Amino acid sequence: MSRNFLILISIQATAAFFAVVTSFTISASLFHATGSAMVMALTVFFQVAPRIYLSFFGGLIVDRIDVLRTIRLSNWTEAAISIGTVVGLLAGAPITLIFWTFIVGKALVASVKSVALQASVKHLVDEGDYRRASGLTTGVQNFAVAAGPFAGLALFSYVGEEHLWLVFAMDTLVFLAAGLAVAGINGAETERALARLRFRDLRVGLAHIKQRPQLRLLVGFFAAQNFFNGICAGLIPFLLLSLQDGRPGYFAITNSAMSVAAVAGAFLAASLSLPKRQMVTIAGATLLAAIAGRLVVGLDHLPWLIATGLAFRSLILPFGSVVNQAIWLSDTPRQIVGRVLGTRRALAQGTYPIAVLIGGILAGPVVASNLNEVLFLFILCGMGEILSAGYLYWRSFRKDRIESVIADST
Template sequence: MRRFSLVWSTQLMSAIGSGTAWFAITLWVWAESGSATLFAMLTLLSLAPGLAMAPIAGALVDRIGSRVAVLVGDGALAITTSTVLTLYLTGNLEIWHLYVIAVFEGVMESLHLVAYMALVPLLVVEERLVRANGMISLASPGAEILAPALGGVLLALTDLSVVLLLDLVTFVFAALVLLVVRTPRPAVAEGERRRSWAVFRADLLFGFAYIFRSRPLVLLLLLFFVLNFSGAISYALTTPLIMMRSGDDQALLGVVLAAGGAGGVLGALVVSAVGDRFRRMTLVLGGMAVGSVAGPLLLGLSWTPWLWIASSLVAGAVLPAVNSAYQAIWQSHVPERQQGRVFGARRLLAQSSLPLGLLIVGPVVDYVLTPLFTDTGPGIGVTLLGGDKTGATALFLVFAGLLGLVAVLLAMTSARLREFGEPVATGAVKASEPPEPTDHEGMSTPR
């Protein structure tokens, strides 16, 4: 774990630096425009293109190697930060610049993420994958807690340029550490690597074919498609519901959101310490069930602040266990030399529900559900959830929680899925890998 810990620590600092820069940029956009729509568009542009390009990113990872791909991603992201910094210092930064940069940065983030996930199995033994992924999962809640605080202090004392410079320094430091850390690479014949450039189209389809020829992987993918859709609804509606039910209490909202970040850190620490002692699919299914009930379902039904805090804390705490076990399952069951293509296809398929959820949540609440709570008189729905847009928002959150819970219960009916995902015993012979795509060969059924 020593090599992995060194790489992980610098990548964690880089993630916090990026989160701080993103927080500062969003404040700058809000100060310049005062438009929530422009902010939402910036978020969408940073997400959707990266998902669409994930299969291409995965194919590149398998060609140039996960270590080189992480370095390329870090370097490209450092260039985008440098560009924003230069535009800001020269007084030429405009919002449309950030839209263009967000698209490029989203694509590079996708390359970096796929490569980082493929790099982990090269740095740790298979039995420690859940622990390693638990450590990686610290990045998101850590950034949620530290980035706003650090960004707010830096912006109060200095300006946006200092925040961007800090982000740039963390990128460079992470890249330098990865350059000096020795990382093995899956053995690929040189002739095969050269030949693979001529069948790039087949490589783009390879990851999808691999996934769809394995029933447990398809079921796992569908489960996370639902989880991401439910999560998008919860992400979009949590803040509005709390503000409406609390009378626009911003301080309380901050406490609730901070509880989610604290829960994420706590959960990641626990998984990093003892996650390898549990069955991976138990962590996935159990964590998703608890998160669905304690997260959007409880939040939609509750009216008291301490329940909102508890909901955010528990939902945040189980997420690292779910994601860590999920990543470990894929890392164990996909051959190392094929992980880039498979992980790229998986990212596109599983996370395409995120922009879908973000796009539909507003219209559904405003134009479909709100009239149901406005046109009807007081009833059990209004009494339980609230009236007008409050009730509509709460109802959609309850739906998101129930959707996640039903998906878990259906998944539990599959014996193959319940038994899937445990690591191959040390020294055991792994199942043969499907052949690399060529101009004349098909692809055999994956493990």
């Protein structure tokens, strides 16, 4: 596998670690300041909405500008956003406004940077290694962020709410260093697919998907899955913090357990070398197992049971994600990979931010008095995921034969 690619994901894993630190700090601070389920849901919404809905433009930028240059400039932009947050905290601006501005700024950068990181596999890795590279990327990043919640807990406890600016000052230094490190990767300039930036080129990604029924099926399936996942995702931070009366320790432990499980799942998925039809079958089986993890979370508000369900789900999900990524990379020309992946994200994940808000609205009136009704939402979402997974299985094996677009080496 490409040495430049391994260096790149190592650099970004370090940056991802500190991104989790700041995210944990923000969640804990806002919960202490407001105690509102809707505020927590809005926080998740602001984290994901710009990144998803602007992925169209992110893909266009990635195809116009060199991939490594895009990642380098993104890191430096994130450092600038952190500097602004430090200034706002020191000036005594409202904490909710400061953190939401920080989150939206980071999400805008992520709409470009995340597509560039996915496209780097196509540019820097041989086709036979797509699945391994995708699994390795997921595994390394999750390994880096596994310790993020504990580091965030330690920093939050040490600096206190009066000196939160120190956390974001450290975030500034991390992303400045990450940008410099990416600039130091030599001999890995990737080709530019577009001579100039034209908005009409956005249609290329959509046209590529429309011409392929297998890809349309995947987009529809993940749109449904992300809707049900979004309803629950907006509630998880509030639920975990509520179970321990606002103390962030359990929140940190559960998040780290989820990350460690995701590391194991990603590396295991990347290590498998099976015929493509067997890989698709395994991906389908693990998807059903992940749905079972969702249902376990909804059984009771016992902390250990919720942590077990979330960690098990995190262990299983990488199998489907790795196979899905390999399908898209195998069936997409290098010249348009940024626009196709950006379009895929906007379409397949576009339901997620809306669902996050729906979850916050549904939970708001009841969460203060009865967590069981919130947990029941997890059961309903799990049932919805089962229905969409059954439809995917029927279409992929009985009609569209989705495995036909995967490279034989996958």
